[in-house]
Amino acid sequence: MTKRGRKSAAEILTPIRPLTDRHQPAPADMTPAQIRIWEHIVSSEPPGWFATGAHQDLLRLYCEHASSRADLQTLIDDCSAEAIACENTGAAFLRMLTVRDRETKLLASLARQMRLTHQSRYTPQAAGTAERNNPTGGRPWENNGAYISNGTSHDP
Template sequence: MGARGPKSEADKTLSVVTTTAFDRLQPPKGMAKAEKKIFQEIVNSVPPHWFNASHVPLMVQLVGHISASQKIAQHIAKLDIDDISNLQIYDRLLKMHDRETRAITSLYTKMRLSQQSTYTPKAGATAKNSHGNSISKKPWE
């Protein structure tokens, strides 16, 4: 219910703006195009208020590790491992890829982006089963 009587001059000029929209975190300037795409995919995968400006350094690190991991995976895919002389290079690339994967999973968990950190075990099972991926009949039935 509104106020009674005529509006004062202050009430006439005062306007209250309320908004529920959040601006999504934007990639910092200077990032490569591919890295900007990864950054935006991660930001768009969570609710709008999930990240703020203080998360930019971690996001930059995460995106860098993802990008490096993808480049290493491309080199691994191109390498002919049937050639014995490539095995040492192959082993080194696998170790590099493993380090990048560990860094990615650590950052994902710490930033609460992984499924493990966003679901309790019970909620995870419920979400999995309600998505149609569950077995309706038990194997022993």
């Protein structure tokens, strides 16, 4: 049975769960490139987004694969056209492209699992509303130097 009458201030106040205002630090055994990726992703999300061990494990995998993919992309970029034309080097180049494709797909999958992508954050209805509310043309004051007078466009 509930108490009759007005509630006291103590009854009205509800305890506030303390929020963490710190981001998760990167594990110490990661490479500097992986730590930069970790810090970039963690700083772009609210504190506590990666609070569970499962999320941290996924983020660690993401950082490792993102670093590997970046290293692989550097190797691909360094290949010259003459080297690619060579039979042995050309086959190795195709293998590197295949591995890069796999790494890219794995990164996309991990990002979806950690809810880092826009698709994982919006329902189809909310995405449709955002698209409808997004103006398709430029802003009125951004008209590339042209101005309209009496319904006629004039270029300066």
